[in-house]
Amino acid sequence: MKKIKIVLQLLGLAIFTLYSFNAVTQDEWVVPEEYKTMKNPTNANDGENKAIGKSLYNKHCKSCHGKEGFGDGPKADEQEGDLGDFSSAEFQVQTDGELFYKVTKGRDDMPKFEKKVSSDEDRWLIVNYMRTLEE
Numbered sequence: 239m240k241k242i243k244i245v246l247q248l249l250g251l252a253i254f255t256l257y258s259f260n261a262v263t264q265d266e267w268v269v270p271e272e273y274k275t276m277k278n279p280t281n282a283n284d285g286e287n288k289a290i291g292k293s294l295y296n297k298h299c300k301s302c303h304g305k306e307g308f309g310d311g312p313k314a315d316e317q318e319g320d321l322g323d324f325s326s327a328e329f330q331v332q333t334d335g336e337l338f339y340k341v342t343k344g345r346d347d348m349p350k351f352e353k354k355v356s357s358d359e360d361r362w363l364i365v366n367y368m369r370t371l372e373e
């Protein structure tokens with residue numbers, strides 16, 4: 239009986255340690271190398287492309303990230319994790335490929351858009367739109 243108790247205590251400690259570790263490292267979102275260096279195949283200056291990127295952003299992203307990407311959309315308060323600020327230099331230093339990866343794969347409360355916006359090209363156009371939010 240005593241042994242079982244010790245095993246359970248150790249298990250509890252292990253779970254707690256893993257949980258805290260996860261909370262501390264949550265901010266670091268590791269993007270695989272092959273995505274980081276991926277080349278954006280779209281033309282960001284094309285008028286029609288711009289319009290598509292904007293309308294996709296408004297439809298799928300604005301509710302959480304806000305109209306200007308400040309992370310202040312109507313659903314922002316319900317989200318766990320840092321929504322980031324798309325207008326900031328800190329956000330904009332990321333490569334197109336990194337942003338493409340995050341939008342495609344998601345993480346926790348950030349949905350993955352692999353299926354919802356199933357065309358790769360459309361997700362690149364959203365990346366282009368996020369670039370226009372820089373201040």
Ligand code: HEC
Nearest residue numbers: 298299302317318319320321322340341345346347348349
């Ligand atoms: C339901 C709310 C929600 C929606 C809708 C949403 N996001 Fe997010 N997003 C989040 C949350 C929460 C995070 C933080 C995730 C984390 O760090 O674990 C995030 C993080 C991100 C990041 C990483 C931020 C950084 O600082 O690197 C990017 C890029 C992003 N979202 C883009 C988008 C795009 C583009 C869309 C639309 C196609 C979108 N998001 C839709 C909730 C949302």
